[in-house]
Amino acid sequence: RGRFISFQVLEPSFHNNKIFVLLFSGGLSTLPPHSREYHIESRSWSAAQSYCRTYHTDLTSIRSKEEKSNITLTLNESGVEFVWIGLYRDPWAPWSDNTTSTFTNWLSGQPNNYFPPEDCVAFNLNTGKWCDSNCSTREIRGVTE
Known part of the structure; x- marks a missing residue:
């Protein structure tokens, strides 16, 4: 499991829930889970991507059940x-790092573009499933990995 550094949870403001940004520091699936460090950041999806690309590698890509489980457990x-x-835009094929994967983990009925435009993807850690979300949501706390 990763270790938490400077972790704080602020009041929720998105659908009465909390949304965080998961940033990836490099190596993607080659990093062992115990080497990950998490930090809180506040960013919209595009700002999180920009920050991550500047200081790390990119937003995380989840390409398997094992990677999903590692994030959930951590x-x-x-x-x-x-x-x-790092998944965005319809048809939901490319990841932020321009790679593709056949693994998907959508919540039933998702993606639904309920509050358009919902071109980015949030991973719900309670359900273990993905849902589409508006990329410009700024009241977001993030986790830098």
């Missing part, structure tokens, strides 16, 4: 409900 007791991931 953040299980953090109070985090949602994290941004």
